[in-house]
Amino acid sequence: MSAPCLEIEGLSATLANGVRVLRSVSLTVEPGEVRALVGESGAGKSMIGKAVLGVLPPSIRVVEGRIALEGTELGKLAPRASRALIGARTALIPQDPLTALNPSRRIGPQMTDRLVKILGWDGTKADQRIRKLLDDVRIREPDRVLRSYPHELSGGMRQRVLIAAAFAAEPRLIVADEPTTALDVTVQKQILRLIVELQREHGTAILFVTHDLGVVAKISQKVTVLYAGKVVEQADTAALFASPQHPYTRALMAATPRYTDPMASLRPVDEAVLAGLSAEIATADRNWKPNARGSGHD
Amino acid sequence: MTEPLFKVRGLKVALPDMTRKPPFGRAPLVEILKGLDFDLPRRSVTGIVGESGSGKSTLGRSLVRLIEPTGGTIIFDGTDITHLGEQGLAPLRHDLQMIFQDPMSSLNPRRTIGAIIAAPLKHNGLTNVGARVAEALERVGLPPAFATRYRHELSGGQRQRVGIARALALSPKFVLADEIVSGLDVSTQAQILTLLERLADEMELTVAFISHDLSVVRRLCKQVIVMRMGEIVEAGPTDTLFAAPQHPYTRELIAAIPLPEIDPDWLASTPVEEREIQAPSGA
Numbered sequence: 001m002s003a004p005c006l007e008i009e010g011l012s013a014t015l016a017n018g019v020r021v022l023r024s025v026s027l028t029v030e031p032g033e034v035r036a037l038v039g040e041s042g043a044g045k046s047m048i049g050k051a052v053l054g055v056l057p058p059s060i061r062v063v064e065g066r067i068a069l070e071g072t073e074l075g076k077l078a079p080r081a082s083r084a085l086i087g088a089r090t091a092l093i094p095q096d097p098l099t100a101l102n103p104s105r106r107i108g109p110q111m112t113d114r115l116v117k118i119l120g121w122d123g124t125k126a127d128q129r130i131r132k133l134l135d136d137v138r139i140r141e142p143d144r145v146l147r148s149y150p151h152e153l154s155g156g157m158r159q160r161v162l163i164a165a166a167f168a169a170e171p172r173l174i175v176a177d178e179p180t181t182a183l184d185v186t187v188q189k190q191i192l193r194l195i196v197e198l199q200r201e202h203g204t205a206i207l208f209v210t211h212d213l214g215v216v217a218k219i220s221q222k223v224t225v226l227y228a229g230k231v232v233e234q235a236d237t238a239a240l241f242a243s244p245q246h247p248y249t250r251a252l253m254a255a256t257p258r259y260t261d262p263m264a265s266l267r268p269v270d271e272a273v274l275a276g277l278s279a280e281i282a283t284a285d286r287n288w289k290p291n292a293r294g295s296g297h298d
Numbered sequence: 299m300t301e302p303l304f305k306v307r308g309l310k311v312a313l314p315d316m317t318r319k320p321p322f323g324r325a326p327l328v329e330i331l332k333g334l335d336f337d338l339p340r341r342s343v344t345g346i347v348g349e350s351g352s353g354k355s356t357l358g359r360s361l362v363r364l365i366e367p368t369g370g371t372i373i374f375d376g377t378d379i380t381h382l383g384e385q386g387l388a389p390l391r392h393d394l395q396m397i398f399q400d401p402m403s404s405l406n407p408r409r410t411i412g413a414i415i416a417a418p419l420k421h422n423g424l425t426n427v428g429a430r431v432a433e434a435l436e437r438v439g440l441p442p443a444f445a446t447r448y449r450h451e452l453s454g455g456q457r458q459r460v461g462i463a464r465a466l467a468l469s470p471k472f473v474l475a476d477e478i479v480s481g482l483d484v485s486t487q488a489q490i491l492t493l494l495e496r497l498a499d500e501m502e503l504t505v506a507f508i509s510h511d512l513s514v515v516r517r518l519c520k521q522v523i524v525m526r527m528g529e530i531v532e533a534g535p536t537d538t539l540f541a542a543p544q545h546p547y548t549r550e551l552i553a554a555i556p557l558p559e560i561d562p563d564w565l566a567s568t569p570v571e572e573r574e575i576q577a578p579s580g581a
Contacts, residue, residue, distance in 0.1 A: 040483035041454075155350075184349035184510065185554040192556075193565050211483065214556030218564050241560050255488040256558045257513035259540060266517050268492055269485035 003071030011065030039226035097158035108146035310369030345519030401457035412445030
């Protein structure tokens, strides 16, 4: 297979007032690979995930660049065809499983909906598939879970349910948007292990959005560091941790707490690093000429 | 040997379990803290760690007496405060301060930052409030001009600085810091923690630092209390606890932290999922 699973090229997006929130972002996710997208709040990492899934809020407009799933450029398709392709090839593991699940419906129908209504599977096949995946995520009482309402399950359980649902339709690409941020560390480890296990078994590519360099180190093969909607550094994960090139990446690593080296970690980010970044971004914005601006107003 | 600031013996707290409340009548009580014994030594930062539901926040709230314990005793600076009413607590309140997790919801949106910091000063009848507010802001690295701003004009890190400034404005003996950096980015988190570290040292504060993050606790705290399901599973000096954790739960908590380092074996190490089916093992 030659085409990458996901290819984003020169993606820029602006708010209604013309301020750029994504600045010519390019990245690829190869089949079966985990790419971490790491940055602090406001870096635009979730926005990239939303752009891939075609669910950007209306206030944000993509003004240039392209997104291709397995070689098919989404922008060249009619909206309906684009949504159908996204629906068939991708899935989302969201940050907060409680808000992602409908509180007034049982888990079972929520999990099979996508298979039955969007992919047109018959009910029995969908049910078998869901049970197989619940078993894969080590849910031992599938009947009870399928009959439960979301509030009756713990946070870790809900996240397992959503992981099972994400893998159920055999997507080529999963966007995982901070899937363990709301969880306790021991539960986080279980969930990360499950995601990686299923990802390897199914050969799924994952765009893994996170703010935690620790999580990046443990689950990804490639990493993209973002700041203010701009790619600061991209590398193989092992290479990035061995020798981070950009001062911001180095500063981020030094700020991350480590219990093994308490005095050397938790260093506040140097003002000079941030000033350098602002200058980089100002230069990039000055030289940027949008080649396909939107119509000007909504 | 100086006396510890807090001496806590057999602390029990039970709270109403709203999930089991009958339609009419009272909710049954559920025991959150099951008889805790510990001291908080003066002028040092003690970490209280545990996962959600371990009772660490309930413990913190009992120390500053936002909650009245159902059993045991809390001795603060030689005074038994276990069952003191509001009147009895009033003269102690300025010494029992709090920094909250989410400064967005703990700062009044309709008052200026200056007014928020001034409130406890005025309440305690202090004069020269304007100068004291400026001093409190300066202490946390904010310019005096911030006194006229509102909470929505501040970044997350600046808001948490205001939370610290308010808590420290009265130079308290004790500060409860409950998950004060869990909503912040790592770079901001590092700034706030180094600030708290410096101020605790300069102002000789006794701090109870509640956190789920053992890496942060390792850096900031002299001693640690590890909690699980309303009990203390292990407590001791931070260095000792990290060098040789005694309880399996402590070991598991430490092993579950993803360090920012490549380690291909980490995901497969230690059978964490076994814990869920295990009955809670006593110490």
